Amino acid sequence: MPMEDQKEIEKLRSELNEHNYRYYVLAAPIISDAEYDHLLNRLRDLEKKHPELFSPDSPTQRVGAPIQAGFSEVVHLTPMLSLANAFSEEEVRAFDAKVKKLLGHEVGYTIEPKVDGLAVSLRYSHRRFFQGATRGDGERGEDITLNLKSLRDIPWDLPEYAPQEVEVRGEVYLNKADFERLNEERLDKGEAPFANPRNAAAGSLRQLDPRVTAGRPLHFWPYAGSGLRGITTQYQVLTDLEGLGFLRPNGLPDFLQNRLIRNIDDALALFKIFNDRRHEVPFEIDGMVIKVNSLKDQEALGFVGREPRWAIAYKFPAIQKTTILKDIQVQVGRTGSLNPVAILEPVEIGGVVVSRASLHNEDEIERKDIRIGDAVLVQRAGDVIPQIVMPIKERRTGEEKLFQMPERCPVCSSHTVRLPGYAMRYCTGGLSCEAQLIERLKHFAGRRAMDIEHLGSQLAKSLVEKKLVQSIADLYFLNKDSLLTLERFGEKSADNLLESIEKSKERPFSKVLFALGIPEVGEVTAKYLAEHFMSIDLLGRASLEDLEAVPGVGPSISESILQFFGEAHNQNVLERLAQAGLNLQQRAKKQRPLDGLIFVLTGRLERFTRPEAQSRLEALGAVVSSTLTKKANFLVAGAESGSKLEKAQSWGVPVLEEEELLRMLDESTSSEETSPHVTVDLKGRS
Ligand SMILES: [Zn+2]
Numbered sequence: 001m002p003m004e005d006q007k008e009i010e011k012l013r014s015e016l017n018e019h020n021y022r023y024y025v026l027a028a029p030i031i032s033d034a035e036y037d038h039l040l041n042r043l044r045d046l047e048k049k050h051p052e053l054f055s056p057d058s059p060t061q062r063v064g065a066p067i068q069a070g071f072s073e074v075v076h077l078t079p080m081l082s083l084a085n086a087f088s089e090e091e092v093r094a095f096d097a098k099v100k101k102l103l104g105h106e107v108g109y110t111i112e113p114k115v116d117g118l119a120v121s122l123r124y125s126h127r128r129f130f131q132g133a134t135r136g137d138g139e140r141g142e143d144i145t146l147n148l149k150s151l152r153d154i155p156w157d158l159p160e161y162a163p164q165e166v167e168v169r170g171e172v173y174l175n176k177a178d179f180e181r182l183n184e185e186r187l188d189k190g191e192a193p194f195a196n197p198r199n200a201a202a203g204s205l206r207q208l209d210p211r212v213t214a215g216r217p218l219h220f221w222p223y224a225g226s227g228l229r230g231i232t233t234q235y236q237v238l239t240d241l242e243g244l245g246f247l248r249p250n251g252l253p254d255f256l257q258n259r260l261i262r263n264i265d266d267a268l269a270l271f272k273i274f275n276d277r278r279h280e281v282p283f284e285i286d287g288m289v290i291k292v293n294s295l296k297d298q299e300a301l302g303f304v305g306r307e308p309r310w311a312i313a314y315k316f317p318a319i320q321k322t323t324i325l326k327d328i329q330v331q332v333g334r335t336g337s338l339n340p341v342a343i344l345e346p347v348e349i350g351g352v353v354v355s356r357a358s359l360h361n362e363d364e365i366e367r368k369d370i371r372i373g374d375a376v377l378v379q380r381a382g383d384v385i386p387q388i389v390m391p392i393k394e395r396r397t398g399e400e401k402l403f404q405m406p407e408r409c410p411v412c413s414s415h416t417v418r419l420p421g422y423a424m425r426y427c428t429g430g431l432s433c434e435a436q437l438i439e440r441l442k443h444f445a446g447r448r449a450m451d452i453e454h455l456g457s458q459l460a461k462s463l464v465e466k467k468l469v470q471s472i473a474d475l476y477f478l479n480k481d482s483l484l485t486l487e488r489f490g491e492k493s494a495d496n497l498l499e500s501i502e503k504s505k506e507r508p509f510s511k512v513l514f515a516l517g518i519p520e521v522g523e524v525t526a527k528y529l530a531e532h533f534m535s536i537d538l539l540g541r542a543s544l545e546d547l548e549a550v551p552g553v554g555p556s557i558s559e560s561i562l563q564f565f566g567e568a569h570n571q572n573v574l575e576r577l578a579q580a581g582l583n584l585q586q587r588a589k590k591q592r593p594l595d596g597l598i599f600v601l602t603g604r605l606e607r608f609t610r611p612e613a614q615s616r617l618e619a620l621g622a623v624v625s626s627t628l629t630k631k632a633n634f635l636v637a638g639a640e641s642g643s644k645l646e647k648a649q650s651w652g653v654p655v656l657e658e659e660e661l662l663r664m665l666d667e668s669t670s671s672e673e674t675s676p677h678v679t680v681d682l683k684g685r686s
Pocket of ligand 1: 414428429435
């Protein structure tokens, strides 16, 4: 029955697309690879049977992750409106009076928090989520369906009893704690931090690669729904949406519950609670929304311009104030980043005295043209660190000073450096800078670095805090007596630690190099560098050109290495590590009789196959090449050798016959067994 086949094809395509998405974007597949293959094979068979149903969009025609280039445009079913704002009790009372006058009767309101996020629209057809869009200009938004699918708060399917076609609108937001974490990660990677959770949410949502969005813990807060059945009030809309699977986070403070109030006085009383307790909310809210509860009343009230007459956003009081920027100090983060901090004339903002504010990085200071002594506008957004919005240039007296990032680390006085492509400036004294020491020790002792088994993060912290370790090299000069002064640290622990430190001296040069934690030098780069330069001395003396000649080493890594070795503090530490007996040079590889000699094979060999010949040659250190150049040391010519033999003869490349090759292999093998360092006398026939 072709009709049934067609249905199955469609079903399989849609299922496979979903599994692809879960696999490639969410990295959270729900079926095994075998099950996936089974579905895909079934689809292939059906498509083969019905070539007329071919589709270029079929999962059988695509490999790998779905890729979207840019966002396509979505026209909203009804415009996505913005709300009128109120900043005072009078404005709220005026709103209430106007509503009652227009309707001619008393009204009830709903109260909802105004979540500071990004408004989006979600559309469901046949109870499936099929389209998600940003607000855009209110009429048209961007199609971000794939990105929205990665939000756990957004159900892909509505329950059986839900209407066929539903639209849900709400805010996408990021929790404050997740925002802080995200910014820390960005700083670690040398990226500029987001200014606030809202920007971070917007940046995360409008990613062209949905995998990036999927990696960010975004949430959804619903506030409107259309297409719902048997609904007459906004309050019912909110409860109905919860029933459809749009759940609110657990553990929210009680004042955020859906709420119905009978008059505007209740709203004003609630607003005070919202404002006083907003810090208890895990995400940013910037006020509360008052909506006329009856949908019929809403319809009767209609709109004025872009704003509905039936709702108003009552915003929290201004959180910006003006004060004087007294100084800019620099703090050193645990990764060595230099973070400028504004020292302010203390000012009360929204009930809290603010005396410090974040300035992010030097570009930000330059971009905003912030000078020491400026009058500045400071903003406090919830629990997020206060920020300087802008300087008030009109109030300048000419006494203001330009700020410059220090060339020396304020903690350890090492040089500071800003690598190409980085937003932050870093301290280069990584081996001894106290601000970075705990993190450095943890990295140094890590399994992939020096593998010091008994040095965990708690111990690293104690060692630094008790000043037993003030640079990485101090580890190798620890003694048992001083270790026993640590709290809850007994004989056994001390012995174990000292033993594992001793054992780490056997780690190869490449691991030591990685353990040093030179910015940008990861495990693989360390290995290449070790093989290329063979010793820390030669690496330390390398020029920019020398460094860039190493595979995988670009300008940024080279610059970082130069800075590291140029720092006297680091040189001291390296000297002490050498004293301690660490491997600071590459151990020579065992020499083999044919090391580095280039062989080219041609013609037909009688006594063994070509792969056999090749593997025996390679086992003795030879390089077997398929093309003949003048650099070749030998051409092995079997029977019926053609043009290569002629070329070799004309270039003077020694030619070996098969018998000679065999003899050479035998001699080399026996010489290797008896005395590995003797290189056999290799004479070819010219
Ligand atoms: Zn430092």
